[in-house]
Amino acid sequence: MKKPITVSGLVQSGVIQNNLNSTLPQFKSQSDFSNQIAIFLPLAQIQPNPYQPRSIFPDAELNELAASITEIGLIQPIAVRKVSDMAYQIIAGERRFRAFKLLSKTEIPCVLFTATDEDMAVMAIAENVSRQDLSDYEIAKSIRTVESLFPSRTRLAQALGFQREDMYRYFAYEALPLFLLEKLEMNPRLLSRNAAADIKRVLNKMSAEQSEIALSALTEAIALLEAAQIDQTKIASFIATRVTQATQAETATLNIQKQHFFLQDKKIGHFLSSEKGLEVKISAGVLTDEKTTELKKILDDFFRV
Amino acid sequence: MRNFGVKLKLAKEFVGFVGSSSEFRTLFEKKGTQYHNIYSALDIRNARLKLLGVDLAALPQQDKLPPIINCRMAKGGTGKTTICGGIASALSMFGYRVLMIDGDPQASLTGLFGINWATENITHIGELMLKFSRKEDYSLTEAVRPLYEGKMLDLIAADISLVNTDSWLMGITNREFVFKKFLDANVDFFSQYDVILIDSAPSTNLLTNALMCACQKILAVVWLDGQSLKAMQILASNVNELNDAFHAMGFHLDVHIVANGYHPSYSPCKDALSTLISSYADKMNNTVIPHAVSFMKQVELFKEENSGTVLEREPNSIAARAIIDLAKSLVKEYGIKLSGIQVI
């Protein structure tokens, strides 16, 4: 009788191949769905997410959560990744983890995920951004701490699902003067990312002489803000107005003055300043086309500030 | 009832007996000389239990549903019915109690065992489920046809009216699990069997879905050509969809694959088999069913009552051997037990 035909026999004798490249659609295996199965891990083996931007967990909030856990149990297991033997890091759920500690429990239900450092950072931030109870400043700080994990700010923005524009608003905080950053450390809600970006923009426009005025205007504005006498969205224009006023006051003291320009002892034009304005006159044919363009550019740049 | 038995050599193989033939014969209480060398499914079952030293009367009543093997493919003519009927008669001859359910309105499994649905009074699975879901009375014992004596092989037959099932399934809630619930509600009845085999229609519809949702693992029967492989795409999306929809309830349907119709001089067979093994290495049954004329001779057109599986008609053919090997592997693959006893 002939030998029975088997898959392994046909592969072994080379009649069929078992390593073709093009393959048929796959059946999803149970594990494609079931990373939702929770396991119990000892609290002692679990550490917070190092990228977690949230550093303060108000006691009242934790007590409330702990009470609800005692009553109805933990509804959602926390998400963790394994970092080494018997050591796990929280991807999401630090509040639940802290509430469990508060209850002196020894174990907590966890769902295991595999996650890279990048993933950890993104998940920590994404979770917090969507929760809305974290301030822009705290988000900005956490973005800064994970920035180095990404090849570029553009990639970072992509990973976090931010518009590039929005991303730069978060980065605006770092351009603020030290005294303001110190205040933000104490009170992260003081300035939104939009206000920070506006302030950064107006400060950048100032010339070296103006910046001193601008800084004192900012200090004044922040004091008003803390006293709730100005809206944070108005700070930038407050500074701009102060600087313009100061500049105008200076021009007023110039009075009427006329100064002549000479070329080889010959008058070729003048500079006149009065309450009507400034006047510069230069006789025809004195300046080459090149010089004219250069002058225009200087004036142009001057007004652009 | 069909009068079928195997000769000594196969009987010894099925019992797993290694001693001499005369020793083997002492396991049976044969009256007269008429069936001297013929062993029925029931004979083999009893011999196995005897060898295992199991007291038949003391066997506990099972309370769990047995494994279910649903022969399935999203394409017609791939050999679902041939394989379903074939392994049913083989498993029965190994001594397992087998229930077959014909889930195809074409009723070809019914026909394979010589039953002419046009002239018989048939209560099919659709009718049973309908009555169950409407909380009407039904009798499973009357619906089931005995094929091999001693409840070794029974059949819930089908006829063309099974096509109507989809129209009422459409209107009920949780329709995917109506068959599963029907089995659970009648666990006392179904647990008499060691395995349930279902022959399915090639279409993808509410009935085929319901029949699959009672299983843990369907048996996909693939005919070895390009057309048939294309149908794997339909089957995969069908199975993935059910798994997607119900995984939260703890449901998961697996797939086991058997290749059918291999011919050593047809190159498309080899290409198809290469593609299958490359795609589904961990799901493939090692037995390949050959393209064999014996399979084509199973159904008699004008003497329907003479129809029967290859094992019944040509027990020593290559075709029957392949079916026996396949059935043996399925005992392991599906964890089929002899009245609840796991035999290694």
Ligand SMILES: Nc1ncnc2c1ncn2[C@@H]1O[C@H](COP(=O)(O)OP(=O)(O)OP(=O)(O)O)[C@@H](O)[C@H]1O
């Ligand atoms: N291995 C084989 N070698 C030769 N012929 C075969 C083989 N398997 C099946 N056949 C033949 O192919 C035809 C179709 O087989 P079968 O009825 O088992 O397929 P099916 O998948 O149940 O079809 P349907 O989709 O119509 O229910 C039958 O005539 C059968 O005898």
Ligand SMILES: [Mg+2]
């Ligand atoms: Mg069929």
